Amino acid sequence: MQILKNSNFRALSKIAGMKPEEVIELVKKSGLSGRGGANFPTGLKLEFTRSSQGEKYVIANADEGEPGTFKDKLILEKNPNNVIEGMIIAGYAIGSSKGYLYLRGEYSYLKNKLQKVINNAKKIADKLKIYFDIEIISGAGAYICGDETAIIESVEGKRGNPRLKPPFPANQGLFNKPTLINNVETLANLPLIILDKSWNNSFRLFSLSGNITKPGVYELESGASLKKLINLGKPKNKIKAVYFGCSGGCLPYEDIALNNEAVKEKGAMLGSCAIIAVDEKHNIVDVATNIAKFFEYESCGKCTPCREGTMRVLELLEKISLKKAANEDLELLEELCRVINETSLCGLGQSSTAHITTALKYFRKEFTDKLK
Amino acid sequence: MKITINNKEIECQPNKTILEVAKENDIEIPTLCYQEGFEARAVCRICLVEVDNKLLPSCSTKAKEGMVISTESKKVLEARKINTELLMSKHIQSCFVESKEHELCKIAKNVGIRQAKFDSNKKTYIVDKGIAIVTDNNQCILCGRCVQACQMQNVNAIDFAYRSYHTKVTPAYENKLDDSVCVNCGQCLLACPVNAIYEKDDTKEVLKALKSKKHVIVQTAPAVRASLGEEFDLPAGTLVTGKMVSSLRKIGFKKIFDTQFGADLTIMEEAAELIKRLKENKNLPMITSCCPAWIKYIEHFYPEFLNHVSTCKSPHDMFGAIAKSYYKDKYKINKKDLVVVSVMPCTAKKFEIQRKEMKKEVDYVLTTRELARLIKIKKIDFNNLADEDFDAALGLSSGAGTIFGASGGVMEAALRTAYETATGKKLEMLEFNQIRGMSDFKEGSIIINGKTVNFAVVNGLHNAKEVLEQIKNKECKYDFIEVMACPGGCIAGGGQPIPTNKEIVEKRMQALYINDKNNTIRRSHENPAIIQLYEEFLGRPLSKKAEKLLHTNYIKRGI
Numbered sequence: 049m050q051i052l053k054n055s056n057f058r059a060l061s062k063i064a065g066m067k068p069e070e071v072i073e074l075v076k077k078s079g080l081s082g083r084g085g086a087n088f089p090t091g092l093k094l095e096f097t098r099s100s101q102g103e104k105y106v107i108a109n110a111d112e113g114e115p116g117t118f119k120d121k122l123i124l125e126k127n128p129n130n131v132i133e134g135m136i137i138a139g140y141a142i143g144s145s146k147g148y149l150y151l152r153g154e155y156s157y158l159k160n161k162l163q164k165v166i167n168n169a170k171k172i173a174d175k176l177k178i179y180f181d182i183e184i185i186s187g188a189g190a191y192i193c194g195d196e197t198a199i200i201e202s203v204e205g206k207r208g209n210p211r212l213k214p215p216f217p218a219n220q221g222l223f224n225k226p227t228l229i230n231n232v233e234t235l236a237n238l239p240l241i242i243l244d245k246s247w248n249n250s251f252r253l254f255s256l257s258g259n260i261t262k263p264g265v266y267e268l269e270s271g272a273s274l275k276k277l278i279n280l281g282k283p284k285n286k287i288k289a290v291y292f293g294c295s296g297g298c299l300p301y302e303d304i305a306l307n308n309e310a311v312k313e314k315g316a317m318l319g320s321c322a323i324i325a326v327d328e329k330h331n332i333v334d335v336a337t338n339i340a341k342f343f344e345y346e347s348c349g350k351c352t353p354c355r356e357g358t359m360r361v362l363e364l365l366e367k368i369s370l371k372k373a374a375n376e377d378l379e380l381l382e383e384l385c386r387v388i389n390e391t392s393l394c395g396l397g398q399s400s401t402a403h404i405t406t407a408l409k410y411f412r413k414e415f416t417d418k419l420k
Numbered sequence: 421m422k423i424t425i426n427n428k429e430i431e432c433q434p435n436k437t438i439l440e441v442a443k444e445n446d447i448e449i450p451t452l453c454y455q456e457g458f459e460a461r462a463v464c465r466i467c468l469v470e471v472d473n474k475l476l477p478s479c480s481t482k483a484k485e486g487m488v489i490s491t492e493s494k495k496v497l498e499a500r501k502i503n504t505e506l507l508m509s510k511h512i513q514s515c516f517v518e519s520k521e522h523e524l525c526k527i528a529k530n531v532g533i534r535q536a537k538f539d540s541n542k543k544t545y546i547v548d549k550g551i552a553i554v555t556d557n558n559q560c561i562l563c564g565r566c567v568q569a570c571q572m573q574n575v576n577a578i579d580f581a582y583r584s585y586h587t588k589v590t591p592a593y594e595n596k597l598d599d600s601v602c603v604n605c606g607q608c609l610l611a612c613p614v615n616a617i618y619e620k621d622d623t624k625e626v627l628k629a630l631k632s633k634k635h636v637i638v639q640t641a642p643a644v645r646a647s648l649g650e651e652f653d654l655p656a657g658t659l660v661t662g663k664m665v666s667s668l669r670k671i672g673f674k675k676i677f678d679t680q681f682g683a684d685l686t687i688m689e690e691a692a693e694l695i696k697r698l699k700e701n702k703n704l705p706m707i708t709s710c711c712p713a714w715i716k717y718i719e720h721f722y723p724e725f726l727n728h729v730s731t732c733k734s735p736h737d738m739f740g741a742i743a744k745s746y747y748k749d750k751y752k753i754n755k756k757d758l759v760v761v762s763v764m765p766c767t768a769k770k771f772e773i774q775r776k777e778m779k780k781e782v783d784y785v786l787t788t789r790e791l792a793r794l795i796k797i798k799k800i801d802f803n804n805l806a807d808e809d810f811d812a813a814l815g816l817s818s819g820a821g822t823i824f825g826a827s828g829g830v831m832e833a834a835l836r837t838a839y840e841t842a843t844g845k846k847l848e849m850l851e852f853n854q855i856r857g858m859s860d861f862k863e864g865s866i867i868i869n870g871k872t873v874n875f876a877v878v879n880g881l882h883n884a885k886e887v888l889e890q891i892k893n894k895e896c897k898y899d900f901i902e903v904m905a906c907p908g909g910c911i912a913g914g915g916q917p918i919p920t921n922k923e924i925v926e927k928r929m930q931a932l933y934i935n936d937k938n939n940t941i942r943r944s945h946e947n948p949a950i951i952q953l954y955e956e957f958l959g960r961p962l963s964k965k966a967e968k969l970l971h972t973n974y975i976k977r978g979i
């Protein structure tokens with residue numbers, strides 16, 4: 049896999065002879081964009097944050113919480129050097145000397161290992177007169193802390209709740225200072241971009257799980273066929289649907305290209321490239337209920353539609369599962385999903401109903417069959 | 421710049437939220453979590469408007485040049501209704517509606533909710549019945565206004581805990597409010613749009629006492645007369661002293677006295693204490709002590725500076741002490757039979773009277789709202805009552821006592837007396853305008869017997885930290901400081917009618933200053949009842965007897 053090529057801090061010596069602007073230019077040219085799911089061009093983000101005044105911070109978002117996503121875990125386990133080196137490069141590019149690695153609570157077994165890498169990197173960087181400190185902050189298991197502004201609150205020692213945007217982190221982030229937040233995979237690519245002219249921007253890491261026999265992380269070119277991926281996973285039974293994590297919604301299993309545009313056209317979101325396969329043995333209402341439980345549990349509780357709404361969504365789905373629901377319950381469910389999506393404060397709430405909206409679009413019969 | 425709201429083109433200033441612009445143009449958008457003077461949290465999602473097919477919270481979205489906004493599109497109304505339904509289903513289970521409908525009920529009515537769509541709340545909580553403040557999480561809709569209010573007070577006694585629909589507002593470690601650093605100021609309950617926080621109700625106890633054979637007397641604080649009318653739909657700032665007194669008589673109190681008498685007494689003691697400290701140059705700056713919320717604040721957060729706090733009890737407790745000694749003896753009432761009730765704008769006074777140091781000198785504290793409740797229970801037609809006067813002696817007071825209810829008032833009253841008693845001269849100008857009004861921090865100076873006395877007024881607890889830090893760093897240039905916990909003073913106390921906002925507070929404040937101006941006695945030391953009390957009973961300010969009855973000590977609580 050391209051992403052697992054260990055750069056071994058060689059990119060640091062290279063950037064030591066470059067101007068920060070040149071580093072940014074290189075990243076811009078590479079075409080790299082955020083691999084956490086939002087796809088924002090990384091070079092631009094670096095440039096924005098660089099142009100903000102005053103003290104700045106870098107945060108590595110290693111709070112990989114989207115169900116079905118485990119690609120960052122692989123990188124942190126197998127190639128932590130690149131992540132840390134990527135943070136230092138980002139810091140150098142924007143003019144920051146302090147970074148935080150926000151590590152998912154469940155990944156705390158990696159903490160010691162990462163600390164060693166940080167210590168080692170520091171020695172090398174210091175020699176090159178690149179001064180950058182990195183601190184590891186452990187998450188405490190909340191899904192919401194994958195949201196960039198919730199991470200900021202959490203690093204500040206506060207309750208992990210999202211902030212209103214604007215202001216955006218690039219202007220006012222951690223401790224109200226300009227802050228660059230990037231996903232692990234994005235950062236791990238930075239040293240490769242610096243070192244390797246043949247670096248290929250089209251590789252994506254797909255986390256594949258669900259009703260298949262060979263779950264794992266697969267590196268494919270963006271736009272690869274869904275069929276190809278599923279076949280790599282060796283399903284036992286016929287696959288009926290695929291879910292893009294919990295927040296990306298679902299599609300019926302057919303052969304589509306795995307890129308943002310194609311998936312979006314069908315009404316779902318590729319996001320962080322998590323694919324959960326669901327076979328014919330499973331009822332979509334059951335899957336929906338299960339995912340609804342997740343969101344009900346993980347809502348941060350700040351805004352009305354998400355906090356109260358996810359709980360009512362689950363209530364309605366359970367009612368449908370138990371065959372106690374009437375058609376008007378289904379209508380209420382749809383209306384509720386729309387309002388949660390349109391009025392929630394942050395991405396968690398807004399995307400918490402995509403799995404239902406898409407399921408109702410493609411598998412409506414499985415719902416109506418259960419009405420009384 | 422220009423924007424369009426509901427097809428109407430509107431000229432507006434940049435850098436304003438859609439809500440602000442709408443308000444300026446009399447376009448109503450309902451809000452719930454938003455409170456003026458605070459940063460928008462934008463969590464209730466009731467104030468939605470539609471822009472470019474998108475729903476946005478108007479309280480936190482800035483209006484931009486050329487924006488086309490709808491405040492009542494189908495999309496807006498549908499979403500607002502669902503979000504209101506969601507909140508109602510969380511709240512409705514145990515909602516009790518006070519005399520006035522609360523904000524959520526009003527919104528629900530306006531969006532056309534007759535029956536809750538969702539089942540009632542799935543979680544139930546034990547109601548935290550504190551000494552002064554009751555919090556009922558069953559009614560809470562998690563708008564966060566109370567948390568902001570408490571942050572504003574710089575106390576931070578409450579915050580959110582847990583997540584999802586398990587989220588709740590609670591003191592740290594889910595302790596009871598009484599076991600927290602809460603100072604009982606009640607600003608949180610004024611902020612709450614659904615009465616999920618309220619005062620501990622003592623009306624039943626008072627009614628019971630009134631029914632018994634006991635001699636039940638009542639005193640009313642200055643701020644109550646300037647706000648009670650609001651509970652009966654009179655405009656803010658209406659002075660209802662006469663009607664208040666006659667309603668209290670109708671309710672059945674034996675004697676109706678005035679806490680302003682206690683305030684005058686406080687001034688006598690406090691002015692004497694100030695002059696003494698100035699002379700000895702000890703424990704300066706001296707800080708006022710009539711606000712029990714402030715007292716608990718310093719006991720928790722700056723106990724090392726308690727020596728700076730005046731030892732004077734608060735006015736109503738001084739009154740209680742005199743009632744249970746001088747008054748009791750004079751009228752030959754059995755100690756067991758005398759019940760003293762205070763009507764206060766303040767929730768913290770409920771806490772204060774049960775402090776050990778206060779020896780139960782006051783038996784019950786009713787807030788302004790509770791008095792209104794009593795009047796309503798007794799079916800008294802308040803607005804048509806004839807004016808009546810306080811009872812003699814302990815009902816007589818000066819204008820200086822009146823202004824105790826407003827921020828800066830205690831200082832002004834104390835300065836009038838301190839200056840005149842220390843110098844033997846008359847003040848030409850009684851008004852100290854520089855320390856009146858709603859600013860956070862006010863200051864001035866006066867020359868007493870050749871010495872400049874610098875004084876300052878801290879309006880609202882959030883400004884107290886600064887002077888305390890000055891004292892800590894030995895940089896404090898003041899000799900005398902007044903601190904009132906509630907922004908605006910007692911007229912904005914936690915026991916006052918809801919709503920209590922800046923505009924209303926200013927009107928109440930005005931009413932008190934007019935009352936002072938119209939009083940023929942405007943100096944505490946000229947109140948004949950006070951003079952008589954010292955002659956007959958106390959001797960002089962800071963006498964042994966006065967020290968024993970009217971002064972107190974404090975507890976180092978820490979955090």
Ligand code: SF4
Pocket residue numbers: 192210346347348349350351352354355392393394395396397398
């Ligand atoms: S949508 Fe609202 S409740 Fe849900 S996670 Fe975001 S802020 Fe919290």
Ligand code: SF4
Pocket residue numbers: 553569570573575576577578601602603604605606607608609
């Ligand atoms: S009474 Fe005052 S101190 Fe106590 S919680 Fe409410 S606002 Fe905070």
Ligand code: SF4
Pocket residue numbers: 559560561562563564565566567589608611612613614615616617
């Ligand atoms: S107690 Fe009242 S003010 Fe506080 S969060 Fe709940 S509803 Fe809002």
Ligand code: FES
Pocket residue numbers: 450451452453454461462463464465466467468477478479480
């Ligand atoms: S008032 Fe705007 S979201 Fe609550």
